[in-house]
Amino acid sequence: MNFQERKSRIVQTVDERGSVDVRELAELLQTSDMTIRRDLTQLASLGLIYRTHGGAMKVSLATDKHRFANKTAVNAERKDYICQLAANEIQEGDVIFMDCGSTVFRLCPFIRNKRITVITNSLPVVAELMHSEVAVNLVGGEVDKERQAVHGLIAEEHMARYRANRAFIGVDGISLANGLTANSEKEASTAVAMARQSAQVYLLCDSSKLETTKYLQFAPLTLFDVLITDNAASPDLLTAYQQAGVTILY
Amino acid sequence: MNFQERKSRIVQTVDERGSVDVRELAELLQTSDMTIRRDLTQLASLGLIYRTHGGAMKVSLATDKHRFANKTAVNAERKDYICQLAANEIQEGDVIFMDCGSTVFRLCPFIRNKRITVITNSLPVVAELMHSEVAVNLVGGEVDKERQAVHGLIAEEHMARYRANRAFIGVDGISLANGLTANSEKEASTAVAMARQSAQVYLLCDSSKLETTKYLQFAPLTLFDVLITDNAASPDLLTAYQQAGVTILY
DNA sequence: TATTTTTTGTTTATTTTTGTTCAAATCAAC
DNA sequence: GTTGATTTGAACAAAAATAAACAAAAAATA
Numbered sequence: 080m081n082f083q084e085r086k087s088r089i090v091q092t093v094d095e096r097g098s099v100d101v102r103e104l105a106e107l108l109q110t111s112d113m114t115i116r117r118d119l120t121q122l123a124s125l126g127l128i129y130r131t132h133g134g135a136m137k138v139s140l141a142t143d144k145h146r147f148a149n150k151t152a153v154n155a156e157r158k159d160y161i162c163q164l165a166a167n168e169i170q171e172g173d174v175i176f177m178d179c180g181s182t183v184f185r186l187c188p189f190i191r192n193k194r195i196t197v198i199t200n201s202l203p204v205v206a207e208l209m210h211s212e213v214a215v216n217l218v219g220g221e222v223d224k225e226r227q228a229v230h231g232l233i234a235e236e237h238m239a240r241y242r243a244n245r246a247f248i249g250v251d252g253i254s255l256a257n258g259l260t261a262n263s264e265k266e267a268s269t270a271v272a273m274a275r276q277s278a279q280v281y282l283l284c285d286s287s288k289l290e291t292t293k294y295l296q297f298a299p300l301t302l303f304d305v306l307i308t309d310n311a312a313s314p315d316l317l318t319a320y321q322q323a324g325v326t327i328l329y
Numbered sequence: 330m331n332f333q334e335r336k337s338r339i340v341q342t343v344d345e346r347g348s349v350d351v352r353e354l355a356e357l358l359q360t361s362d363m364t365i366r367r368d369l370t371q372l373a374s375l376g377l378i379y380r381t382h383g384g385a386m387k388v389s390l391a392t393d394k395h396r397f398a399n400k401t402a403v404n405a406e407r408k409d410y411i412c413q414l415a416a417n418e419i420q421e422g423d424v425i426f427m428d429c430g431s432t433v434f435r436l437c438p439f440i441r442n443k444r445i446t447v448i449t450n451s452l453p454v455v456a457e458l459m460h461s462e463v464a465v466n467l468v469g470g471e472v473d474k475e476r477q478a479v480h481g482l483i484a485e486e487h488m489a490r491y492r493a494n495r496a497f498i499g500v501d502g503i504s505l506a507n508g509l510t511a512n513s514e515k516e517a518s519t520a521v522a523m524a525r526q527s528a529q530v531y532l533l534c535d536s537s538k539l540e541t542t543k544y545l546q547f548a549p550l551t552l553f554d555v556l557i558t559d560n561a562a563s564p565d566l567l568t569a570y571q572q573a574g575v576t577i578l579y
Numbered sequence: 580t581a582t583t584t585t586t587t588g589t590t591t592a593t594t595t596t597t598g599t600t601c602a603a604a605t606c607a608a609c
Numbered sequence: 610g611t612t613g614a615t616t617t618g619a620a621c622a623a624a625a626a627t628a629a630a631c632a633a634a635a636a637a638t639a
Contacts, residue, residue: 082586098334101626111588116627132595133331133626202455207379209474217479219469219487224459229467233490237469240483332596351616361598366617382605383616 085110086118093128093135100134160309161283162186164328165247168281168305169193173244176273177204179228179266180249182283187211198241200229200269216241223265230265235272246277248303252293253284255323258300260293267297274302281305286312289320300325335360336368343378343385350384407535407559412436414557414578415497415531419443423494426523427454429478429516430499432533437461448491450479450519466491473515480515485522496527498553502541503534505573508550510543517547524552531555536562539570550575 085108092099092107104115123130129138161182166189169175173193177183179201187207190197197208200218208215220234248270252260259282261267274280282303289312300323307328308317317327335358342349342357354365373380378387411432416439419425423443427433429451437457440447447458450468458465470484498520502510509532511517524530532553539562550573557578558567567577 098331100331112626113589113628114587117587120628131331131333136331136333202459205452205472209472209477215472215474216483217467217469217472219467219479219484222455222459222465222467224465227459229469233466233487234469237483237487362616363599363618364597367597370618 082118086122089115089118089135090122090127093137098131098134098136103134161285161307162189164307165281165283166190166193168279168328169195169245171195174198174241176238176243176246176248176277177201178246178248178270178273179204179226180283182249182285183247186247186283198238198243198273200234200238202227202229226263226265228265228269230269235268238269238272238276241276243273243277245279245281246273247281247283248273249283250288252288252291253282253300253306254290254292255300255319257292257296259296259298259302260291261295261297262293264295264297267295271298271302274298279304281307283307285309289316332368336372339365339368339385340372340377343387348381348384348386353384407537407561408432408435408533410559411533411535411557412439415533416440416443418495418529418531418555418578419445420494421445424448424491426488426493426496426498426527427451428496428498428520428523429454429476430533432499432535433497436497436533448488448493450484450488452477452479476513476515478515478519480519485518488519488522488526491526493523493527495529495531496523497531497533498523499533500538502538502543503532503550503556504540504542505550505569507542507546509546509548509552510541511545511547512543514545514547517545521548521552524548529554531557533557535559536566539566 088108089104092104101112101115101119105112108115119128119130119135122128123135126138128135162185165186169190171194174196175198177186177197177199179199184201184203184207187204190213191208191211194212196214196216197204198216198218199205202222205215205217218229218234218237220229220237221231222228223230250259250270251262251266254260259267259270261270280303282305284306286309289308305326305328306320310329312329317329320327338358339354342354351362351365351369355362358365369378369380369385372378373385378385408431412435415436419440421444424446425448427436427447427449429449434451434453434457437454440463441458441461444462446464446466447454448466448468449455450470452472455465455467468479468484468487470479470481470487472478473480500509500520501512501516504510509517509520511520530553532555534556536559539558555576555578556570560579562579567579570577
């Protein structure tokens with residue numbers, strides 16, 4: 080068995096079974112774990128399979144969300160810490176925008192009992208606030224099933240009709256050099272639209288996202304007024320941001 | 330079983346069953362409670378599930394659909410018969426309005442696999458069509474928590490932006506003498522707004538509602554083009570309606 | 580055949596994931 | 610409210626998987 084053949088059999092096996100682990104493949108193909116690992120790394124870089132810790136999966140089974148889920152430690156505590164800070168900023172009677180990011184979603188439990196109005200394009204946020212004290216205004220337009228959110232032209236027109244006291248938005252990446260970046264054009268334009276209509280714009284961003292850059296550069300750091308992050312961020316980094324004129328809460 | 334697969338299966342199980350507890354999952358996936366808890370925290374932070382004390386729930390508008398579902402159970406067979414007739418009217422490529430009535434909600438299973446666009450103000454309809462072939466356009470505006478729907482000025486403006494081939498609307502009462510009547514002003518005005526924007530308007534109305542009158546008289550019989558009802562209606566009654574110029578499908 | 584290149588296997592240190600224990604938080608029933 | 614049972618997450622330890630370095634084997638080339 081030459082190594083081309085071995086690799087094609089790996090792809091075949093992964094496709095058949097959906098997922099396999101290194102040990103199984105080594106057994107099946109009568110070779111060492113290390114060789115399998117090397118093969119998997121290579122095949123994954125070609126996009127033929129999706130590499131997991133301990134094995135591999137069929138690409139189609141690993142949705143974007145799961146792919147993200149499988150990445151290292153998405154710190155729930157950090158997000159909750161951030162959301163607690165964010166919730167403290169909210170006043171009774173406020174009208175606030177909430178976008179469809181996963182960090183922003185976690186804000187829901189902290190505002191359940193406040194007498195405020197939330198304008199959002201996120202269906203999970205609506206579901207979460209359905210039985211709460213909060214008055215909800217849902218942004219209309221085309222439903223993006225993947226993100227469980229509403230985006231697009233009509234959605235932006237809708238948002239332009241309202242003025243809010245605060246907007247809470249998330250980003251995929253933020254850096255001093257490249258400003259705010261995102262993985263998706265849709266989320267980016269929604270964030271901008273919400274920011275435009277709000278007196279005070281809060282960026283919710285856990286420290287792991289600081290100084291990371293995603294493919295779409297969509298706004299400068301001046302889009303928001305306050306960056307809320309967690310206390311795991313390095314002090315040097317925070318100082319650098321402050322010197323660049325960014326107000327930080329942590 | 331690698332850990333990515335485990336997380337996929339957790340999400341899958343939660344979606345299937347609606348809710349599960351930590352112990353069950355640990356048993357099912359042959360792992361420890363702590364591992365399950367860690368997975369749940371992570372998945373929850375991504376918004377894929379909703380973490381509860383002791384387990385997890387499906388994040389979906391469907392979470393509190395049971396109340397609505399109970400309402401739909403009244404005259405279920407008649408309604409399904411009506412919906413089947415309604416679904417037959419729909420062509421591939423159509424754009425249709427669906428309002429927030431319980432009869433109209435039951436149309437969802439019949440259109441899951443059609444390549445059409447649905448414009449609706451009903452959150453249960455959106456939840457139901459989230460995982461279907463149908464493209465969904467959600468009407469924006471203030472969320473009416475009691476009816477799980479969107480109503481109001483902005484909602485009507487939103488609907489006025491679109492033209493549809495067909496509208497499927499429900500009413501609480503219909504009679505030759507009083508025309509269309511409703512229990513709620515909100516639902517009535519939505520129905521009228523949808524009718525105005527559609528080439529063909531279908532009224533879905535089980536026979537128990539024929540010749541009943543509710544408190545709000547909101548439109549004449551000419552609002553709609555076709556009345557779809559069930560075959561439990563008395564022939565005399567149907568004849569009377571036809572003589573009054575109503576097109577009936579049953 | 581000898582030499583180079585490529586591929587594979589082994590060892591080791593590092594990283595990631597999992598399991599256990601225990602104090603604190605949460606929930607439910609009173 | 611208070612109590613008591615259950616659930617939780619933090620800390621730590623154990624297990625598993627990984628990548629890097631290097632050596633051995635196989636293949637390609639001269």
